[in-house]
Amino acid sequence: xxxxxxPDIHITVSEGASLELRCNYSYxxxxxxxxxxxxxxxxxxxxxxxxxxxxxxxxxxxxxAEFKRSQSSFNLRKPSVHWSDAAEYFCAVGATGNQxxxxxxxxxxxxx
Amino acid sequence: KAGVTxxxxxxxxxxxxxxxxxxxxxxxHRSVxxxxxxxxxxxxxxxxxxxxxxxNKGNFPGRFSGRQFSNSRSExxxxxLELGDSALYLCASRPGQGARDTQxxxxxxxxxxx
Numbered sequence: 001x002x003x004x005x006x007p008d009i010h011i012t013v014s015e016g017a018s019l020e021l022r023c024n025y026s027y028x029x030x031x032x033x034x035x036x037x038x039x040x041x042x043x044x045x046x047x048x049x050x051x052x053x054x055x056x057x058x059x060x061x062x063x064x065a066e067f068k069r070s071q072s073s074f075n076l077r078k079p080s081v082h083w084s085d086a087a088e089y090f091c092a093v094g095a096t097g098n099q100x101x102x103x104x105x106x107x108x109x110x111x112x
Numbered sequence: 113k114a115g116v117t118x119x120x121x122x123x124x125x126x127x128x129x130x131x132x133x134x135x136x137x138x139x140x141h142r143s144v145x146x147x148x149x150x151x152x153x154x155x156x157x158x159x160x161x162x163x164x165x166x167x168n169k170g171n172f173p174g175r176f177s178g179r180q181f182s183n184s185r186s187e188x189x190x191x192x193l194e195l196g197d198s199a200l201y202l203c204a205s206r207p208g209q210g211a212r213d214t215q216x217x218x219x220x221x222x223x224x225x226x
Contacts, residue, residue, distance in 0.1 A: 032211045043116070043202055043217035051212055090155065094211035099168050100145070104154035 002027045002095045006103035013081050014111050021076040021106050023091030032094035033074040035065055038105075039087045047089075050074065061085070086110045113138055116205050116218035124224045130191040133221045137184050137205030143167075144186040145215065146178060149200040158201075161186055162209050190223075198225045 003026045013019055025031055032051050036044040048059025055067040065076045074091060091103040117136045125131050137144050145168075146158040157170035161180035178188040184205070190197055200222050204215040 034214070036217070041219070043219045044204075046214060046216070049214060094213075099157060099160070100215060101157075102147075102155040104152065 002093060002099075002101045004091050004093050004101050004103040006089075006091055006106050008106045009104070010107045010109070012109040012111060015083050016080050019076075019078045019081045019085070019108070021089050021091075021108070023074045023076065023103060024072050025074065025091075025093045025101075026072065027093055027095060029095075031074075033065075033067060034092040034094065034100075035059065035063070035074070035076050036090045036092065037061075037087045038090065044090060047076070081108075081110055083110045083112065113140075116203055116216055118201075118203050118218040118221050120221060121219065122222045122224075124226065125193050126226050127193055127195060129193050130189065131193060131223060132187055132189045133201055133203075133223075135186045135188075135203030135205075135218060137186070137203075138216055141205035141207050141216070142184055143206045143209050143213070144180055144184065145204045145206075146186070146188050147202045147204065148172075149202055149220070150198075155202065158188065160209075167209065193225045195225050198223060 005024045034049045035047040038044045047063050050057045050067045058064050088105045088107050090105045093101050119134045143162045145160040147155040160168040164180045175191045180186045200220045202220045203218045206213040206215045
């Protein structure tokens with residue numbers, strides 16, 4: 001069965017530090033992978049997506065993610081975190097059958 | 113283009129009542145999905161509608177239902193509310209039904225059941 005795991009429930013980083021949020025998926029075929037961000041009281045905003053081709057994808061707000069098939073991972077990274085990046089981040093996989101599967105999210109706190 | 117809109121944004125109900133939530137997708141999008149979001153549970157898929165037909169359904173009781181109109185607007189209904197139904201209900205639209213079709217989310221409706 002398809003599933004998405006985000007091992008880190010909560011992460012705290014200092015402003016200006018680098019960030020990596022982990023995402024592992026379980027899916028038999030080539031997955032379509034997404035990262036979303038949710039600010040308090042808001043819906044989910046798409047950060048980036050991976051369908052095929054270059055395994056390093058660039059997104060909005062300076063985020064990037066790398067698809068590693070051998071590790072079934074799609075980790076999100078940012079070289080220098082800003083205080084405005086504090087939010088909840090969700091990894092998702094689009095599967096055949098037209099359904100999306102979401103991880104339980106990682107809450108990011110940024111300290112000055 | 114205007115984004116996905118959801119009404120109302122906030123709702124307070126009591127146990128046993130029923131509630132209807134509304135979602136207007138992005139213009140041209142024919143697929144609408146509904147999710148329930150609670151702390152610790154993440155997003156739980158409720159159902160998806162495409163061209164007025166329910167195409168997928170999550171593992172929720174029959175108290176949760178929905179429909180889609182010819183203009184792609186969608187409503188979801190929860191009958192006989194329970195305390196555990198308190199959650200943020202998110203609607204997402206996408207152009208088609210493929211797994212590559214990106215979902216765009218509305219701001220959600222915060223439902224509180226007392």
